[in-house]
Amino acid sequence: xIEVNRDGEVWVFGEQHGGRLEDTPIELLSKARRLADTLxxxxxxxxxxxxxxxxxxxxxxxxxxKVYVVEHPLLRVYQANSYAKVIYDLIHKYKPQIxxxxxxxxxxxxxxxxxxxxxxxxxxxxxxxxxxxHTTVKDKQVHKNLMFQVRxxxxxxxxxxxxxxxxxxxxxxVREGVMPMPEPDGSRKGEIIEEKAEISQKDLPLQIxxxxxxxxxxxxxxxxxxxxxxxxxxxxxxxQLIWDLANCLGGAPAASRAAVDLxxxxxxxxxxxxxxxxxxxxxxxxxxxxxxQHQAGMSQSQKIVAINNDPDAPxxxxxxxxxxxxxxxxxxKMIKAIKEKS
Amino acid sequence: MAYNCVxxxxxxxxxxxxxxxxxxxxxxxxxxxxxAIFNPEDLNALELALQIKEKYGGSITVIxxxxxxxxxxxxxxxxxxxxxxxxxxxxxxxxxDTLATSYIxxxxxxxIEYDIVLCGRQAIDGDTAQVGPQLAEKLGVxxxxxxxxxxxxxxxxxxxxxxxGAGWQQVKAGLPVLLTVTGDANEPRVAAAKKMMxxxxxxxxxxxxxxxxxxxxxxxxxxxxxLVERKCSILKEKNLLIKQWDLDFLxxxxxxxxxxxxxxxxxxxxxxxxAAKESKNVEPNDKGISGMIHELIEDKIIS
Numbered sequence: 001x002i003e004v005n006r007d008g009e010v011w012v013f014g015e016q017h018g019g020r021l022e023d024t025p026i027e028l029l030s031k032a033r034r035l036a037d038t039l040x041x042x043x044x045x046x047x048x049x050x051x052x053x054x055x056x057x058x059x060x061x062x063x064x065x066k067v068y069v070v071e072h073p074l075l076r077v078y079q080a081n082s083y084a085k086v087i088y089d090l091i092h093k094y095k096p097q098i099x100x101x102x103x104x105x106x107x108x109x110x111x112x113x114x115x116x117x118x119x120x121x122x123x124x125x126x127x128x129x130x131x132x133x134h135t136t137v138k139d140k141q142v143h144k145n146l147m148f149q150v151r152x153x154x155x156x157x158x159x160x161x162x163x164x165x166x167x168x169x170x171x172x173x174v175r176e177g178v179m180p181m182p183e184p185d186g187s188r189k190g191e192i193i194e195e196k197a198e199i200s201q202k203d204l205p206l207q208i209x210x211x212x213x214x215x216x217x218x219x220x221x222x223x224x225x226x227x228x229x230x231x232x233x234x235x236x237x238x239x240q241l242i243w244d245l246a247n248c249l250g251g252a253p254a255a256s257r258a259a260v261d262l263x264x265x266x267x268x269x270x271x272x273x274x275x276x277x278x279x280x281x282x283x284x285x286x287x288x289x290x291x292x293q294h295q296a297g298m299s300q301s302q303k304i305v306a307i308n309n310d311p312d313a314p315x316x317x318x319x320x321x322x323x324x325x326x327x328x329x330x331x332x333k334m335i336k337a338i339k340e341k342s
Numbered sequence: 343m344a345y346n347c348v349x350x351x352x353x354x355x356x357x358x359x360x361x362x363x364x365x366x367x368x369x370x371x372x373x374x375x376x377x378a379i380f381n382p383e384d385l386n387a388l389e390l391a392l393q394i395k396e397k398y399g400g401s402i403t404v405i406x407x408x409x410x411x412x413x414x415x416x417x418x419x420x421x422x423x424x425x426x427x428x429x430x431x432x433x434x435x436x437x438x439d440t441l442a443t444s445y446i447x448x449x450x451x452x453x454i455e456y457d458i459v460l461c462g463r464q465a466i467d468g469d470t471a472q473v474g475p476q477l478a479e480k481l482g483v484x485x486x487x488x489x490x491x492x493x494x495x496x497x498x499x500x501x502x503x504x505x506x507g508a509g510w511q512q513v514k515a516g517l518p519v520l521l522t523v524t525g526d527a528n529e530p531r532v533a534a535a536k537k538m539m540x541x542x543x544x545x546x547x548x549x550x551x552x553x554x555x556x557x558x559x560x561x562x563x564x565x566x567x568x569l570v571e572r573k574c575s576i577l578k579e580k581n582l583l584i585k586q587w588d589l590d591f592l593x594x595x596x597x598x599x600x601x602x603x604x605x606x607x608x609x610x611x612x613x614x615x616x617a618a619k620e621s622k623n624v625e626p627n628d629k630g631i632s633g634m635i636h637e638l639i640e641d642k643i644i645s
Contacts, residue, residue, distance in 0.1 A: 080475065081484055084479070111472075112440070112472040112473075112475035113476070115440075115472070115476065116441065116444060116475070116476035116477075116480055117479055120605055121439065121441065122441070124471065152614070153468060154357045155357030155466060157614060158613055159613075160611050160612075161608070161609040163607055163608075165607070167605040206514065206515050208511060209512040211509065211511045212510050212511075213506070249644055282638065282643045292614060303641070319621055320621050320622065321622055323623075323625075324623070333628055338635055338644070
C-alpha cells in the first residue's frame, strides 16, 4: 500500500495481446487525459510484453505524456501472476495516485491481483470517472481531488460513486465502450522509459496449451447506426426486419438480451449490461421493452428511436422519437421512407 | 487421486426482480423487499466441484460469509451434495469491500486442506468479479478465471478451458489453484430429495440458539446456553451441525476486516433516472415516419 500523494501520476494499463493494442487503453486515455489535466500531473501508460516498444509511440499519439515499457521474453504472453508482479513493482517504485485498467477478461483478472498485493482499493466496471471532493460523514474531514469512480450496481438499478481516500493508489477497471475513442495526434511527443522486469519461470504458473480467438461477428462499438430488436420482434424469421432496416441505413444489427436468449441472433450482437455498451449517433430500438440492464448499454446514444406497441414500455423514457405502433407496419414504412429520401 | 474442493458461495438479493418498491426513497436498496437467492454462478462452481468429486473422489466444503440467514445457501449446497458447510458470520465483517472480504475468506480457507478452490465468476449484486482473484493472491495460488470447462485433472495438475471474451484458451496449472466458473460451464443439478430429507435439519449454532429461545422464553442465560450446547452436540453427532466461524476463530487481523480493512468507500448512491432531454411522439403512419426520417437526415444523423 502506498501513502496518499498529490503529485502521483495517472496511469493507464496498456493492454496488448500479440503486439496488438486493445481498444480499451485507447478509450481510457481520453478520460484519463482529463483526470491528469485536472490534477495537473502526467498521464502515463504502462506496457508489458516482448517487442512492444512501438506501441509506446501509439499510446503517446492517443494522449499519454509518458510510457513505461517493460520488455521480457517471459512477458510475451499475458499471465496474471507475472503481469501483476511487474506492475506491483512499478507502482511501488513510482507511486502513481491513479491506476486504470480496462474491464476486459484480462483486466478483471489482473487488477484484483495487484490490488490484493498492494492492499489498495479497486472499483470494478466503472462507467465514468471524475475528480471531486469528499467530506467524511463522521469527522467532516475534507478530502480534495479524489477520483470519483462511478459504476452501476444491483444489476444496474442504482449508480454508486465510490471513492478511496486513505490508501492509494486509487484503482479502477473501466467498462469497454463507455468512453469515446480519441483521435490520434501524430505530432504529440512524449517520453518513453524502459523498465526492467524482475521475473523468472516461477512467476508463470500456467501453461497456455491452446488458444482460439475468433473475430467478433459484429463490431457494435464502431457502428454509427444501430438497429436493435427485442423479444417483441417475435421470431428469428421476423428478425429479418431488423437486418433489413440496418442494411438500408448502413448500420449494424443488434439485440436485447431477451432476443439473444430466444435465439433470434448471436450473443455478439447483444447490447446492455451483459453485452456491449454502445454510443452510436442513432439507436433504433424495435420491440425492446427497455429493461434497465439494456438501457445501461445504450442510453448514451446521440439519438434514440423507439418502436413499441406498449405505450408504457420503459424504453420510451430515453427515446427522442417515440413510435407507439406495430413494428411489423412501422419498420417497413421506415425502410420505404429512407429509400425515398436518400 | 481424490481432490479436496472448497467452494465459496454467496447469498445475494435477486437483482433481476427489483421492482419500484424495492428501492427506498433515498435511492438505497431496500434489501428486505428483495428475495435472497443462491448467487447463480456460485451454483455453477458447486456443480463443477460435484462433478470432480464424482469422477475422482474427494470432499467438498462450502463456505459463505454473511448474515446468519445465509445458512440457507449452505443447506441448499448440502442438498445438492456438499459434504461440509461453514458460515462465517460476525458483525465486524460488516461494510467489507472486496479486499476485506477476500482477506477474511483467505483466513477461513487456510484452515482447510484443499487442492482446488472454486468461486462463481461474479455475484449479481456487485458484479465485480474481484474476490476470486484477490483470494487467490492472498492464498498464494494461481487463478484461472472464466472457466467454462474442466478438461482434466491428472495427479497434481489441472487442465481447463477458459473464456477470453471472443474465443477461448486452454490452460494447465499445478495444484493448488483457484478457479472462477462461468454460467456456461454446466447445468447445476437440483437438490436431491434424499439429501433434503437428511439435511433439512442441518443448522448453525445461531439458528439453534434462536430456536431454543423461542421454545423457552423464560429460561435464564445459563439454562439457555446449556440447552443450546446440548442441541448442538446432538446435531454434531448426526453430522448436521453447520459450522459457524467468527473473526476470533479465524484469528483474523481486525485492521484488515470490515470498514477499516476496506479502502473503497461510498461517496454517493443515486437511483437511475432515465430521461431523454427532448422527445417527440411520432405517428405510426407514412406521414409521421417520413417526417422523422427527414429530420434525422437534416440533423445529419443519417445520410
